[in-house]
Amino acid sequence: xxVPHLSTSPESEALPGxxxxxAADAGRSLGRRLxxxxxxxxxxxxxxxxxxxxxxxDTVILLVHPSVKGLSLPEGxxxxxxxFPQTLTLVLGPVAPELAGxxxxxxxxxxxxxxxxxxxxxxWLASYAVRRRLRRENEGLxxxxxxxxxxxxxxxxxxxxxxxxxxxxxxVLTANRAAHHLLGASPGSLVSKNLQEFPCGGAGPAHLGxxxxxxxxxxxxxxxxxxxxxxxxxxxxxxxxxxxxxGGCVGVILALRDLTAQEEMELRLEEQERxxxxxxxxxGIAHEVRNPLMAVGGLVRRLERHLPPDNPGRxxxxxxxxxxxxxxxxxxxIDEYLFYARAAGRHREEVDLETVVNSALARLRREQDLTGVxxxxxxxxxxxxxxxxxxxAELFYQLLVNGVEAMDGRGALTISTREEDGxxxxxxxxxGRGIAPEAxxxxxxxxxxxxxxxxxxxxxxxxxxxxxxxxxxEVESRLRAGAxxxxxxxxxGDGDLSRAEGVRP
Numbered sequence: 001x002x003v004p005h006l007s008t009s010p011e012s013e014a015l016p017g018x019x020x021x022x023a024a025d026a027g028r029s030l031g032r033r034l035x036x037x038x039x040x041x042x043x044x045x046x047x048x049x050x051x052x053x054x055x056x057x058d059t060v061i062l063l064v065h066p067s068v069k070g071l072s073l074p075e076g077x078x079x080x081x082x083x084f085p086q087t088l089t090l091v092l093g094p095v096a097p098e099l100a101g102x103x104x105x106x107x108x109x110x111x112x113x114x115x116x117x118x119x120x121x122x123x124w125l126a127s128y129a130v131r132r133r134l135r136r137e138n139e140g141l142x143x144x145x146x147x148x149x150x151x152x153x154x155x156x157x158x159x160x161x162x163x164x165x166x167x168x169x170x171x172v173l174t175a176n177r178a179a180h181h182l183l184g185a186s187p188g189s190l191v192s193k194n195l196q197e198f199p200c201g202g203a204g205p206a207h208l209g210x211x212x213x214x215x216x217x218x219x220x221x222x223x224x225x226x227x228x229x230x231x232x233x234x235x236x237x238x239x240x241x242x243x244x245x246x247g248g249c250v251g252v253i254l255a256l257r258d259l260t261a262q263e264e265m266e267l268r269l270e271e272q273e274r275x276x277x278x279x280x281x282x283x284g285i286a287h288e289v290r291n292p293l294m295a296v297g298g299l300v301r302r303l304e305r306h307l308p309p310d311n312p313g314r315x316x317x318x319x320x321x322x323x324x325x326x327x328x329x330x331x332x333x334i335d336e337y338l339f340y341a342r343a344a345g346r347h348r349e350e351v352d353l354e355t356v357v358n359s360a361l362a363r364l365r366r367e368q369d370l371t372g373v374x375x376x377x378x379x380x381x382x383x384x385x386x387x388x389x390x391x392x393a394e395l396f397y398q399l400l401v402n403g404v405e406a407m408d409g410r411g412a413l414t415i416s417t418r419e420e421d422g423x424x425x426x427x428x429x430x431x432g433r434g435i436a437p438e439a440x441x442x443x444x445x446x447x448x449x450x451x452x453x454x455x456x457x458x459x460x461x462x463x464x465x466x467x468x469x470x471x472x473x474e475v476e477s478r479l480r481a482g483a484x485x486x487x488x489x490x491x492x493g494d495g496d497l498s499r500a501e502g503v504r505p
Contacts, residue, residue, distance in 0.1 A: 017042065021050050022065025022092065030063070030092070033118050046070040047079075054084040062089045063112070066099065073099060074106040081107030162256035165244075168216060170195040170209035173251065182237070182256050184230035195254075201226030201234050212252045215241030224259065235260050290331055297324045350492045351392060353383045353417060353424050360396035361415070368401060372410040380417035383424040384492040387469040395465040398458040399428040399485050406432025406483065423471075424491055429484040435477040462487075 018041045020031050034041050044050045047070035054060055062080065066073050073091070080087055091103045093113045100111055112121070153176070156163050162179030166172050175183075175190040183190065183198055196209035204225040205211040215221040221241035226234040236259040241252050300320050307314050361375065385392070403413045411431035418425050462485075466473050470490050477483035 017060045018063065019044060019050065019053055019060055020063045020065075021045070021047075021068040023067035023069075030121075034121075037118065037122060044068075047076045050076075051079075051083075054080065054087055060084075060087045062087050063092055064089060064108075065092045066095060074102040077103055077106035077108055160257070162254075162258075164190065164254050164256075165251055166195055166212050166254065167249065167251045168212070170212045179256065182227070182229060182258060184232065199228045201228070204239075208254065211239060211241055211254065215252045215254075216243050216250065219243060227256070236263055289327060293324060293327050293331065296320070297328070300324065348386055348388065350384050350386055351389050353385055353426065353489075354380050356389055356392045357396050357415060357417065357426065359389075359393040360400055363393070363397050364400045364404070368404055369409060370404065373404055373407065374412045376412060376414045378414065378416040381419060383417065383419055385424050385469070385489045386492045387489070391465045392469065395462050395487065396426065396428070398462050399487070402458060402485070403428055403430035403432065403483075406430050406434075408432070411482075419491070420488075422491060423488045425486060425488050427484055427486045429482060431482040434479040434481055435475065435483050436479065 018034060018039055020034075020041060021044050023045060031041060031043060042053060044053065045068065047068060050062070050068070054062075064073065064076070068076065070076070071079070077089060077091075080089060089108050091100070091108045091111050093111055095103065095111060103111070153174075156176035157178075159176060159178055162176065162182040164172055164175035164179045172190045172193050172195065175185075177187065180187055180190055185193075194209060195212060196207050198208045200207055200211070202225045204223055205214055208227075211221060220243070222239065224236060224238055227237045227239075228234045238257045238259055240255045242255075243250065243252055245251075300317055303313070304317055307317075357377075357380075361377070364370070364375075400413065400415075407413070407430050413431075414427075414429045416427045416429075463473055466487055466489070472488050474486040474488070475483060476486070
């Protein structure tokens, strides 16, 4: 019989090692034939000799004769399968039927009859070598696919847009980190959820599940909608849906972008443009009023000097003088507003926030009567912002004056400073009469005031200076319980102030 010699073929070069385990005379003929065929073969007689040879990741073909010593055949096979699952184990016959069944249950791949021809054995070994090579290539390909999937998932998790995939029924298949954040879900919890759980407002789909259906029906979907996630209020998002097909399945890719910050920025820009226009109007008013006002004031003083004491006209002079003084105060406030409108944000330097607040407090103590006011300055961390020190000091001074006037000179005024989300936050809280809800939207408007005196330019100036420093002002108030004005400013080094929003009046 011609015995194939496999050592020269590509398949035989990839053949795993062969181990023949059994008594000295067991499988002797088979062993000689394998050696003559040029196959690597190791002979052992006991399980103790066998197990060290299996240590490693290489696949081994183990030919076991029931005569191997140390453990029973089923026990040995179970141990090999548990510790070395990559080993292919074959039992050499003849074997009693009961023992054969136990061997197969314990992990043997098959039974080799004693009269198995060499040609059949070598063909089987060669085909197994090919299968093993393909299996390893598949495992390598699968590992590369897993790495690519992990890399893609990492890229998606770094996107600011929420990206998720869903099947045609609206069940989530995958979702990146931003999608979990937008939908108020804990990491990994969106998978298998039905998108009908996330309602939408506006003229578009009623919920994200309906957005999936519309995407499949129309071949695509995009637009703005209001999304509700969890117990929070609705917020604006831009949604884009694209259908896809993969592996015979049809689904949808949804991309969600939170528009809250963008729309807030647009509103702030609109506010800055409106304030700029009003500033130009105020400048014109102040210019046109100033000269006639001076003339009226001078005439009143002349009348006061020339009218006899008993002249009835003297009774009107105090009212005229009071009106002139109010107009003069309004013109001064307009002039100050225009000064800070031009100067705020032009001069930029790193400013210690505590120093600016202390400067505003020192001015408050010089210019205001604080007899019945308790000023409390809470401990503040060292924080620096970038901007114009004089403008920032004016901003906080106006807030402090507003708090003192709201309390009619009696109560506690509290100033607190902290860092939050990369911003310097300063809060000024008073115990005054509070602000009516209908007045809150108008606090930044020029000439809007609830007081008997003043032009209402103080809080307008506060909003303008904050906007020029890329900051914002927030107000919380309850009637007869006081108000809190919170200023949020970027910390020094957070971008270039030359990108500040707003336009110059």
